Amino acid sequence: MDVKLVARTLDLFELFAAEQRPLPLTELARLLNVPVSSCLALARTLVSRGYLVEVRKRGGYYPTRRLQMLASAINAVDPVVEIVHPRLVELRDASGETAVLGKIQGTAVVYLDVVESTKAIRYTRTPGELRPLHANSIGKAIFGELDAAAQQALGAQLSFERFTAATVADLPALVAQAAAAKAKGWCANLGESAPELSAIAVAVTIGGDLYGLSVVGPTERIQKGQKAHAAHLLRVKQAIEVQEQQEQVD
Numbered sequence: 001m002d003v004k005l006v007a008r009t010l011d012l013f014e015l016f017a018a019e020q021r022p023l024p025l026t027e028l029a030r031l032l033n034v035p036v037s038s039c040l041a042l043a044r045t046l047v048s049r050g051y052l053v054e055v056r057k058r059g060g061y062y063p064t065r066r067l068q069m070l071a072s073a074i075n076a077v078d079p080v081v082e083i084v085h086p087r088l089v090e091l092r093d094a095s096g097e098t099a100v101l102g103k104i105q106g107t108a109v110v111y112l113d114v115v116e117s118t119k120a121i122r123y124t125r126t127p128g129e130l131r132p133l134h135a136n137s138i139g140k141a142i143f144g145e146l147d148a149a150a151q152q153a154l155g156a157q158l159s160f161e162r163f164t165a166a167t168v169a170d171l172p173a174l175v176a177q178a179a180a181a182k183a184k185g186w187c188a189n190l191g192e193s194a195p196e197l198s199a200i201a202v203a204v205t206i207g208g209d210l211y212g213l214s215v216v217g218p219t220e221r222i223q224k225g226q227k228a229h230a231a232h233l234l235r236v237k238q239a240i241e242v243q244e245q246q247e248q249v250d
Contacts, residue, residue, distance in 0.1 A: 008034060008042060013063065022060030080206055081113045083243065087236045088115040088213070094232045095225070097217035098123040100199075102138040103210065105130070107157045109139040112211075123197060123216040134158050134174055135167050137189035137201035138212030144178035144187065145203045145210055151175055166192045186230040191219050198222035200229040204237045206244060213237065 015031055016023070023031070029039035043061050046052040052061045075081065084101050091099040092115045101113040108130040116122055133139035133154075143151060155171035168174045181187035190198045199222060201214035213236060215222070215229040222229065 005042075008032065008038075009046075012042065012046075013067065016063050022055045022062040024058065024060045028061065078112075080211065083206065084211075084213075084240065085113055085115070087240055088113055091115070091213065091215060091232055091236050092117060095215045095229050097215045097221065097229070098125075100125065100138065100212075100214045100216055102131075102136075102212050102214070104133060104139060104142050104154075107133055107154070107159075109133055109136045109142075109212070117217060119217075121218055123199075123218075125216075132161060132163070132193065134160055135163050135189065135193040137187050137199035137214045137216075138203075140168075140174070140178050140181060140189065141187040141201040141203040141212045141214075142210045143174065144182035151178070163193050164191055164195050166190060166195075168192065186233060188226055190223060195219065198226075200226050200233060202230075202233045202237045204240055206240065 011032055012028070015028070019031075025040055025043060026036060028043070029036045032039060043052055047054065047061070050064060050066045053064050054060070055062050081101070088099040088101060096117060096119060098117045099115045100111055102109045102111045104110075109132075111125055111127050111129045111131070113127055114125050116124060131139070133143065143154070146154065152171070155174060158171070158174075160168065160170055160174075162169065168177055178187070185202065187201045187203075188198070189201070196219055197216065198219040199214045199216040201212050203210055203212050205211075213233055215233060
């Protein structure tokens with residue numbers, strides 16, 4: 001359940017990212033669908049903390065670089081992304097497709113890092129996006145590594161919304177699908193969240209926690225090269241595990 005003030009603050013910054021221009025108070029309130037008085041209180045608080053600036057008198061508000069600086073400082077020392085990012089670049093270059101690092105958060109998969117393909121037609125996402133666990137290759141790869149009790153507990157919370165005819169429809173089907181994927185070492189999502197998109201993923205343990213790596217792209221390309229993509233993913237997974245072992249010894 002969202003905390004209203006937090007959600008409204010995040011909506012404000014996402015609005016500026018979309019509009020990319022200073023916004024007068026009245027327009028800001030209208031686009032956020034909140035009372036002008038509430039919007040003014042929020043804007044004044046953010047101005048006092050250095051996150052917004054009024055570009056000129058009644059000329060509109062715009063974010064300062066303070067949020068970017070904080071985000072950069074946090075990202076610079078993210079231990080998991082620091083370890084995996086070079087591997088994602090390697091994976092992207094080997095597969096020719098977009099490479100993603102993610103993990104299960106609640107009943108969804110959150111993307112932690114994305115290295116986009118250089119091809120004109122490619123899968124495009126940004127870190128922080130949430131994807132439906134039951135229709136996501138990373139989600140299913142990690143789900144397959146959970147014990148039976150954990151699968152049942154997590155699966156009971158899923159809505160199993162159908163996005164395409166290929167979307168897994170219920171918990172028994174998801175459990176069976178995850179078991180088959182675990183047996184072969186990798187998971188395929190062929191048009192389950194959108195007909196034109198498919199992915200191959202593996203689960204990997206980093207710092208004692210489960211994460212997922214995936215190669216994502218147009219369904220036709222992924223289907224054609226899925227075995228090669230799986231081989232690239234398994235090789236990168238092994239490299240990460242070896243690196244983890246070496247760091248533990250050191």
